[in-house]
Structure formats: structure tokens, C-alpha cells
Amino acid sequence: MRGPVVAVTGAASGVGALLTGRLAASGEIKQVIAIDERRGECAAAQWHILDVRDPAIAEKLRGADVVVHLALDLDLETDPAARTAYNVRGTQTVLTAAAAAGVHRVVLCTSAMVYGALPDNELPLSEDAELRATAEATGVGDLLEIERLARRAPRAHPGLNVTVVRPAVLVGGTDTALTRYFESPRLLVVAGSRPAWQFCHVDDLCGALEYAVLEKAEGELAVGCDGWLEQEEVEELSGIRRMELPSAVALGAAARLHRIGLTPSPAGDLAYTMYPWVVSGSRLHDAGWRPKWTNEEVLAELLEEVSGRHTVAGRRLGRKDATAAGAAGATVALLGAAAVVRRARKARRRI
Numbered sequence: 001m002r003g004p005v006v007a008v009t010g011a012a013s014g015v016g017a018l019l020t021g022r023l024a025a026s027g028e029i030k031q032v033i034a035i036d037e038r039r040g041e042c043a044a045a046q047w048h049i050l051d052v053r054d055p056a057i058a059e060k061l062r063g064a065d066v067v068v069h070l071a072l073d074l075d076l077e078t079d080p081a082a083r084t085a086y087n088v089r090g091t092q093t094v095l096t097a098a099a100a101a102g103v104h105r106v107v108l109c110t111s112a113m114v115y116g117a118l119p120d121n122e123l124p125l126s127e128d129a130e131l132r133a134t135a136e137a138t139g140v141g142d143l144l145e146i147e148r149l150a151r152r153a154p155r156a157h158p159g160l161n162v163t164v165v166r167p168a169v170l171v172g173g174t175d176t177a178l179t180r181y182f183e184s185p186r187l188l189v190v191a192g193s194r195p196a197w198q199f200c201h202v203d204d205l206c207g208a209l210e211y212a213v214l215e216k217a218e219g220e221l222a223v224g225c226d227g228w229l230e231q232e233e234v235e236e237l238s239g240i241r242r243m244e245l246p247s248a249v250a251l252g253a254a255a256r257l258h259r260i261g262l263t264p265s266p267a268g269d270l271a272y273t274m275y276p277w278v279v280s281g282s283r284l285h286d287a288g289w290r291p292k293w294t295n296e297e298v299l300a301e302l303l304e305e306v307s308g309r310h311t312v313a314g315r316r317l318g319r320k321d322a323t324a325a326g327a328a329g330a331t332v333a334l335l336g337a338a339a340v341v342r343r344a345r346k347a348r349r350r351i
Contacts, residue, residue, distance in 0.1 A: 006213055007033035007064040007103075009052050009094060010071030012040030014173065015109070019068060019206045020045050028214055033064055036071065052090040058097035066213050068107045069094045074139040076177060076264040087142040091149050099157035107212045108150050109205075110143040112166045112198075112222055117275040123196060123228070124280040127166075127220045136268025138177050163212045165205070168224030168279060171302045172202030177269040182302055183309040186243035187235060190250045193274035195231040199298035200224040204291045208284055217287035222279035225295040237299055 006023055010016035011034035024032045024044035034045035048060040052071040061067060071090055073083050098106050115125050116132035135141025150162045169178045200223055208223040235242055254267040
């Protein structure tokens with residue numbers, strides 16, 4: 001069979017598992033090499049079980065034409081230092097190993113979050129817009145470092161091409177600060193902010209990654225549903241009412257709660273619910289790719305996925321906690337808990 005041999009890291013779960021199955025079933029792909037720390041369910045792939053930080057991965061990549069690197073840890077509960085060590089070292093190792101193995105293309109997946117969520121962002125952003133994000137949101141520092149590695153790799157390894165795919169808010173079996181936003185009893189809206197919501201279903205992300213694998217599109221590729229939803233539309237479609245807070249109160253409380261360990265999300269995550277970071281996806285569109293999902297459809301799926309979950313300020317509550325706390329009461333309870341911790345610390349200092 002003609003077509004490329006494609007290696008996928010992180011192939012046993014999440015987007016990696018979906019892409020591995022999709023590529024294995026494609027008539028345009030010769031063979032799929034699946035790499036992960038455990039074996040996945042795709043029997044048609046050739047499996048190698050190892051950590052992507054292991055230099056031995058170079059030998060497993062021999063014969064591959066393309067590598068899609070999806071072995072990333074963006075879990076909210078992972079220790080940040082361990083998460084960075086895994087994500088950055090893993091990407092460095094895969095890029096170096098791919099070059100050593102004679103692979104000619106590596107496809108990396110970061111996020112449209114690297115553009116930053118800022119009040120003066122254009123709607124939508126073009127792919128070549130400046131990356132203005134900071135490392136203040138969960139995992140974004142890692143993604144920015146991966147972007148830097150992607151830019152440097154072709155210079156360090158002549159002949160190696162790197163494509164970076166940047167999805168909007170990813171939905172479909174995902175758990176992020178942005179999907180947890182919709183698990184709250186009220187949608188937190190920061191006074192004076194201008195949110196714009198753009199989603200990306202994992203099926204559409206896999207389609208975009210396949211385009212990159214087959215070299216139908218290359219470079220920096222933003223991917224998401226066409227257009228965006230205003231906050232008022234999100235509230236109407238979801239049926240979840242808003243809770244509006246002044247910026248200083250919302251950001252200050254988020255920072256304090258994270259600092260004392262009550263919530264997994266740093267205050268920087270809030271910016272992505274305050275300001276737009278919508279992308280045009282023009283390069284994929286020019287190549288003939290189109291999203292199969294609309295923002296409205298993805299939001300409906302997300303709401304179905306999170307049904308029954310209860311999150312306040314990024315912290316997921318048990319059903320009993322949520323029932324007892326109520327809507328605004330849950331937020332007050334967390335703020336009260338923060339105040340108790342502060343008083344306890346002050347008391348200890350006085351002893």
C-alpha cells in the first residue's frame with residue numbers, strides 16, 4: 001500500500017487513541033506505529049510500550065515518515081513541575097529522535113491558548129498572529145515552550161519539517177479548566193470583560209491532524225468551529241445563569257484559593273473566560289478542510305458530558321457537597337474556607 005508510515009505518541013488514550021484508530025482505518029496511510037506507556041485498543045497498529053522521554057524511542061521511529069506527538073500531560077491535578085518536566089522533555093526527545101531516525105515531518109499539538117486571551121485581540125485571530133500568552137494559566141507555559149522547540153527544530157535538524165496544530169476549547173472526553181467552567185452552578189462573568197467562545201470537537205481535531213499528516217496543510221494550523229458564541233448566547237443555550245463579580249474580587253479570590261491549594265486552577269485560567277482568543281483557521285480552510293461540528297453542537301455535547309458534575313472555582317465537588325452548598329453558597333463556602341486558612345496561619349505566626 002502506498003502512503004506514509006505514521007507514528008503516534010500518546011496513542012493509548014484521548015486524542016491519541018482516536019487518531020490512531022482513524023489513521024489505521026484510512027486507505028491513505030500505509031502503517032501506524034503506536035507508542036505509549038501502555039497498550040491501547042487499536043489492534044491494527046504496531047505497538048511499542050515506552051516513555052516518550054526514553055531516547056530508545058529513536059529506534060522505534062525508524063521507518064516512519066511522520067510522527068504525531070500527542071503524549072502531553074495537561075491534567076489539572078498533576079504537580080506543575082512534574083507536568084512541565086514530562087511535556088518539555090518528552091517533546092525535546094521526540095524531535096531529536098525523529099531527526100535521528102530519518103523522519104521528515106513531526107506534527108505537534110498545542111492550543112490556541114498560546115495566542116493569549118487579551119481585550120485587544122482581533123476577532124478572529126490569524127494563524128500568524130503574535131503569541132502573546134503568558135505562563136499564568138494551566139499548562140500554557142509548557143505549550144509556549146513546545147512552540148519554541150517547534151520553531152527551533154528545523155534549524156537544529158535540517159530536513160525536519162514541523163507542523164503545529166492549535167485547537168480552540170477542546171471538547172470530547174476532555175477535562176480542563178475551560179470545560180469545568182460549564183460544571184459550575186453559575187457561569188462566572190467578570191464585570192467589564194468580553195468573552196467569545198469557540199470550541200473544537202476532538203473529531204474535528206483528528207481530521208485536522210490527518211490533514212497535517214498527509215501534508216495537505218502545514219506550518220501553524222489553528223483549528224476550531226466556524227465563528228464564535230457571545231457570552232449571552234452561551235448562557236441562553238446552556239440555561240445556566242451568570243454570577244457577575246468585579247475583576248479585582250474574581251481575580252483576587254482565584255489567586256488566593258489556588259495559592260492555599262483549595263482549587264487546581266491558577267488565576268491566569270480566568271483570562272480565557274474573560275477575553276477573546278478566537279481563531280480563523282484560514283490555512284486549514286484554504287486546504288479544503290471544514291469542521292463537521294458547530295459551536296452550538298459542541299456546547300450541547302459538552303453540557304451533556306458534564307451533566308451531574310459539580311465544580312466551583314475549578315474545584316470539583318462531590319454530589320453531597322454540591323447539594324449542601326448550593327449555587328452562590330458554594331462559592332461563599334470556598335471563600336470562607338480561604339478566610340479560615342488565612343486566620344489559622346496568622347494565629348500560628350502569633351504563637
